Amino acid sequence: MRKTLAIAAFATGTAMFAGTPASAQEMPTVEQTYRDIEATFGTVPTHFKAYPKSAVAGAWAMTKGLEIKGDNALEPRVKALINLAVAAQIPCRYCTWFETRMARNHGASEEEIAEAVAQAAYVRHWSTVLNGLQVNFETFKTEFGGE
Structure with a gap:
């Protein structure tokens, strides 16, 4: 209890x-x-x-x-989903278990949980491609309207 x-x-x-x-x-x-x-x-x-x-x-x-603390900029559900995405990428089984539980406790749906983990995998995928192929960073920024 x-x-x-x-x-x-x-x-x-x-x-x-x-x-x-x-x-x-x-x-x-x-x-x-x-x-x-x-x-x-x-x-x-x-x-x-x-x-x-x-x-x-x-x-x-x-x-x-x-x-x-209750007055943070991000709501607890969003923080738990971010934490879960990071935990899945590290990977940390303790954090993944705990943050999945926290996400559910804060009202995240199973679809949101799955999407947060898939988002982490998506970013990791393109990070691997960009870094592994040594794509020029300045060219990359220019292609996406950056300075």
Whole structure:
């Protein structure tokens, strides 16, 4: 039940930021960071525990800022689809599993999920062709109206 609530809190982006530092100069301690993560997810996931203690506060701040904060420019569904497309290309089975789940939790359809992955494959295909054949970059830009 706790994991379901944690995923729901993560998915809705409504988690409160317990222990937010008073200024950008102050970084919370490892213990404060772990408490904030647990308040958000209901647990401290293993990958945060394994992360270097000297950098975990920054990693958590980045995660909160990009994925949990509610006033970002991109809506959560779009971010999850972008994350899934990148994860499929890396490839990262952890990220692919998680971002597929997040995309579904944020209302993405199976067709949107499939299209996001196909879009990533499309870009990867042409990147391979352009780079492998060493197409002149300036010519390419000119052909598409660039400077």
